[in-house]
Amino acid sequence: xxxxxxxxxxxxxxxxxxxxxxxxxxxxxxxxxxxxxxxxxxxxxxxxxxxxxxxxxxxxxxxxxxxxxxxxxxxxxxxxxxxxxxxxxxxxxxx
Numbered sequence: 001x002x003x004x005x006x007x008x009x010x011x012x013x014x015x016x017x018x019x020x021x022x023x024x025x026x027x028x029x030x031x032x033x034x035x036x037x038x039x040x041x042x043x044x045x046x047x048x049x050x051x052x053x054x055x056x057x058x059x060x061x062x063x064x065x066x067x068x069x070x071x072x073x074x075x076x077x078x079x080x081x082x083x084x085x086x087x088x089x090x091x092x093x094x095x
Contacts, residue, residue, distance in 0.1 A: 002054055003095040008047045010094055013040045018057060018083035028052045054091050060084035 011034065019041045022028060031049035034042045045053065061084040063077065 002051070002058065003092060005045075005047075005050050005091075005094050008045070008050065010045045010050060011042065012045065012090060012094060013042045014053075014090055015039070015083045015086045016041050017079065018060070018087045019043070021080055021083075022053055022056055027056055050091075053087070057084045057087040057091065061088050 016036060016039055023031075028045070028049040030046050031053070032044040034044060036042070043049075060077075060080055063081060
């Protein structure tokens with residue numbers, strides 16, 4: 001269930017794997033990447049970017065909850081699902 005941040009902009013550290021997937025699909029164009037290491041990225045999100053990444057993370061974190069079967073083609077989705085769940089956990093800590 002979508003949740004708003006307490007205030008905007010939000011500066012937050014997110015899992016790099018999900019962030020890269022999210023940005024590679026041209027999502028959250030208004031976000032600002034502040035720093036990055038091998039595991040995390042620190043970003044600044046305005047309300048639009050927050051909403052975009054929150055809904056994206058929620059989708060991937062719950063994709064297989066509805067009984068959708070994992071196929072071999074979806075093997076990388078398993079890692080993305082875990083990273084999406086970690087992203088949601090960090091986002092929810094800001095509400």
